[in-house]
Amino acid sequence: MLDIKVTKTTHPKEKPQDESKLGFGKQFSDHMFLMDYTAGEGWHDARIVPYGPWEMDPATTVFHYAQEIFEGMKAYRTADGKIQLFRPDCNANRFNDSADRLGMPPIPPEDFVQAVKALVDVDRDWVPHSDGASLYIRPFCIATDVGLGVHAAKHYRFAIICAPSGAYYAEGLDPVRIYVEDEYIRAAPGLTGFTKCGGNYAASIKAGELAEERGFSQVLWLDGVEKKYVEEVGSMNIMFKIDGEIYTAPCVGTVLPGVTRRSIIELLKDWGYKVHEERVAIADIMKAADEGKLEEVFGTGTAAVVSPVKELDWEGKVAHISGGHIGELTQKLYDTLTGIQWGKLPDTKGWIVPVE
Amino acid sequence: MLDIKVTKTTHPKEKPQDESKLGFGKQFSDHMFLMDYTAGEGWHDARIVPYGPWEMDPATTVFHYAQEIFEGMKAYRTADGKIQLFRPDCNANRFNDSADRLGMPPIPPEDFVQAVKALVDVDRDWVPHSDGASLYIRPFCIATDVGLGVHAAKHYRFAIICAPSGAYYAEGLDPVRIYVEDEYIRAAPGLTGFTKCGGNYAASIKAGELAEERGFSQVLWLDGVEKKYVEEVGSMNIMFKIDGEIYTAPCVGTVLPGVTRRSIIELLKDWGYKVHEERVAIADIMKAADEGKLEEVFGTGTAAVVSPVKELDWEGKVAHISGGHIGELTQKLYDTLTGIQWGKLPDTKGWIVPVE
Numbered sequence: 001m002l003d004i005k006v007t008k009t010t011h012p013k014e015k016p017q018d019e020s021k022l023g024f025g026k027q028f029s030d031h032m033f034l035m036d037y038t039a040g041e042g043w044h045d046a047r048i049v050p051y052g053p054w055e056m057d058p059a060t061t062v063f064h065y066a067q068e069i070f071e072g073m074k075a076y077r078t079a080d081g082k083i084q085l086f087r088p089d090c091n092a093n094r095f096n097d098s099a100d101r102l103g104m105p106p107i108p109p110e111d112f113v114q115a116v117k118a119l120v121d122v123d124r125d126w127v128p129h130s131d132g133a134s135l136y137i138r139p140f141c142i143a144t145d146v147g148l149g150v151h152a153a154k155h156y157r158f159a160i161i162c163a164p165s166g167a168y169y170a171e172g173l174d175p176v177r178i179y180v181e182d183e184y185i186r187a188a189p190g191l192t193g194f195t196k197c198g199g200n201y202a203a204s205i206k207a208g209e210l211a212e213e214r215g216f217s218q219v220l221w222l223d224g225v226e227k228k229y230v231e232e233v234g235s236m237n238i239m240f241k242i243d244g245e246i247y248t249a250p251c252v253g254t255v256l257p258g259v260t261r262r263s264i265i266e267l268l269k270d271w272g273y274k275v276h277e278e279r280v281a282i283a284d285i286m287k288a289a290d291e292g293k294l295e296e297v298f299g300t301g302t303a304a305v306v307s308p309v310k311e312l313d314w315e316g317k318v319a320h321i322s323g324g325h326i327g328e329l330t331q332k333l334y335d336t337l338t339g340i341q342w343g344k345l346p347d348t349k350g351w352i353v354p355v356e
Numbered sequence: 357m358l359d360i361k362v363t364k365t366t367h368p369k370e371k372p373q374d375e376s377k378l379g380f381g382k383q384f385s386d387h388m389f390l391m392d393y394t395a396g397e398g399w400h401d402a403r404i405v406p407y408g409p410w411e412m413d414p415a416t417t418v419f420h421y422a423q424e425i426f427e428g429m430k431a432y433r434t435a436d437g438k439i440q441l442f443r444p445d446c447n448a449n450r451f452n453d454s455a456d457r458l459g460m461p462p463i464p465p466e467d468f469v470q471a472v473k474a475l476v477d478v479d480r481d482w483v484p485h486s487d488g489a490s491l492y493i494r495p496f497c498i499a500t501d502v503g504l505g506v507h508a509a510k511h512y513r514f515a516i517i518c519a520p521s522g523a524y525y526a527e528g529l530d531p532v533r534i535y536v537e538d539e540y541i542r543a544a545p546g547l548t549g550f551t552k553c554g555g556n557y558a559a560s561i562k563a564g565e566l567a568e569e570r571g572f573s574q575v576l577w578l579d580g581v582e583k584k585y586v587e588e589v590g591s592m593n594i595m596f597k598i599d600g601e602i603y604t605a606p607c608v609g610t611v612l613p614g615v616t617r618r619s620i621i622e623l624l625k626d627w628g629y630k631v632h633e634e635r636v637a638i639a640d641i642m643k644a645a646d647e648g649k650l651e652e653v654f655g656t657g658t659a660a661v662v663s664p665v666k667e668l669d670w671e672g673k674v675a676h677i678s679g680g681h682i683g684e685l686t687q688k689l690y691d692t693l694t695g696i697q698w699g700k701l702p703d704t705k706g707w708i709v710p711v712e
Contacts, residue, residue, distance in 0.1 A: 199548075
């Protein structure tokens, strides 16, 4: 149990007037949670303070060796004004998996969740009111040693910041075109694919930009060894509905264990779908499309919930999906998951954690 | 040609009194070079200012997505008091290769070198005087957008800081024990192995710490696909002298193109050695050791110049090298390269750039 010292701002910012123009992660709430780590002493000085800049020495290791990890989650406002979180324990556990791989200190999951709840409570008026909008929560941790030696740092800062963010689909769930990346990779066995470390994202940027220039929304990543099996799409997990059954890459070290991914798999199994968490070759996906068996394709992630795919381009071949429309199952998953998150549907799974 | 505005400190720090206690990258000189980039405008505001902290918003992208790259180089003081650099153009070009892979803006190599020279000139009194000590120079670039969207940033900061650093081998060139890493990897084709991006180092820390706990100095990285071929050692390139010939991994995307590596290859070829830049299986290295043909093994890098290896441990097998002593060729390479760098030997290769 953290002893969190709260210092409230004396200069609250003006809240966004037009929630339809929020965008994603562009403005931040009045406060932030901070906690520092010193080797030998552990985590200390848990505090909520006014959001503001940090003074950083240019030789701080995070600028040089990228010892940095993060999480992404949301706070939702229900119709009757309650504020709630979705499976924050999953984020807390994944944060610690990331920390372990990056040589960083873990945070007790109950402390992680307590910190998120405490900050969201202080900034509860920042949780948007409009449909589909939410308070995006970004817990992250950076190495704060000052010096250029390459080793695990002895000092870290854990922070949580919050950004009121708009509905991901301002104009409805618009299916997207995806480029199957055959040059760059995102991960390989023995590297950091299963973590949310900064380096994974830095390495992915170039392929994303090149795909965007060619008119695609995202890239689909293939495995790093054979460049043969599908892994993720952009920074989301990806699922394929083929001949009535669901296929998605297994979480075996190269694929991020998405909270949305596992929640969707649970829902699909409840609904009687057969879900294959196994390696699927891109060639087999394209073949299924040719044979008319590739019924739906969608990305899954916290930001978008689900992102329907209408087209896959791989080595000059094109697969068209669902006639360019969102699939029936994709829509049902979106409606169910967002229904639970925003409190419109009963939480039969025990996924909701209220912020009181 | 940059127009560099110089603002000198009014509070110069005390210079280190005891150069034998400098260590590596722990204290910094009086000034730093800064330059900022804005999309559409390019690089601007080149300046040398007193070394000091930066004010950073917690949502700055470098803390989250690790768009960050760096270089490492040194300034050397000669016996007659001149200050000189070693192949700074190589660092400038590699910096741009890193920038391209990470989706970051390049810097004209002549501007990069000009900035390094200008800063070293201002802080020339910080270049150590004692044998083997030098001014370590750290040019680096970080993304400075504020916001949580994952894309190439539109704002960057390029900085150069300098750390007077001690002789790498305070007690002579002591050969080290190396653990051949068979679980974690450093790079794979299509990723960022050939760049000096922060993410490469973050991903390498855990294996390094585990090896250290077991009494090894560094890990030897195998290729990321088959875990069969040798690539690098710690954050250095690695070379093997087998039966009179030299073997080292080729720079094909997964291996850092070291400036020391290429300089040593040039020297070796001048001296008549056959140098194989080709994939070498760790099994063949161990076999050569068994047969008494593995004559010398050494890492190469800017910090250490050369680092002799006395032992390789791979899957329970142990190779002992050079009877635990530094090899004759390793010593000759060290003496020649440091001789050129510190101005004790004539620069017949055109590698030295004076700072006037």
